[in-house]
Amino acid sequence: MPEEDLVELKFRLYDGSDVGPFQYSPTATVSMLKERIVSEWPKDKKIVPKSASDIKLINAGKILENGKTVAQCKAPFDDLPKSVITMHVVVQPSPTKARPEKKIEEEAPQRSFCSCTIM
Template identity: 90%
Template sequence: MPEEEDLVELKFRLYDGSDVGPFHYSQTATVSMLKARILSEWPKDKKIVPRTANDIKLINAGKILENGKTVAQCKAPFDDLPKSVITMHVVVQPSPTRARSEKKIEEEEASQGSFCSCTIM
């Protein structure tokens, strides 16, 4: 287990101002690991719910964090204050390919429900 000094305390601010966390992470934890934890801890009473960890975008210091980056690489310089909790913002955004395929399915279902029949004589 990493030493207490090496741990970073993070909390995640959701779209409605509520928080998930704070949790302690190693500085070597990746953004992908953070997203997986957020997904598993997502409050059940929210209207917007990510389906996968890829639907979650994390923002820290105005930058969208890349999945392969570590916590140490994502921290802003002013986050090095002792005993501070770093707040990262969470945006739920479905992947474009899935969003397009779901929209196409909805359009197909809508077109099947209403149809027009014309007879020209």
């Protein structure tokens, strides 16, 4: 594929640091981007995604769907020549990991304490 057809992307993390820029084909999917981000994630960060499903990508104020391609996610103003597109990365653990913790809390009996003092 000719180099001018490639799209240059960088990914802004929660602390303002960046991963990339990397060049991608316009046919690359959001899932592929997420896998690359997880593999290139800086080791010195406090928050680290365990898998690609823990990451949400945001471009032009929209959360990108895994099945979409880079070409479908580009905003119209990104058509400037040789521009680097910045996508924001949000790390959010999948809900299936958080549920067992909630069940433990729900199983604990709730006690209500009431006291009355008559003087």
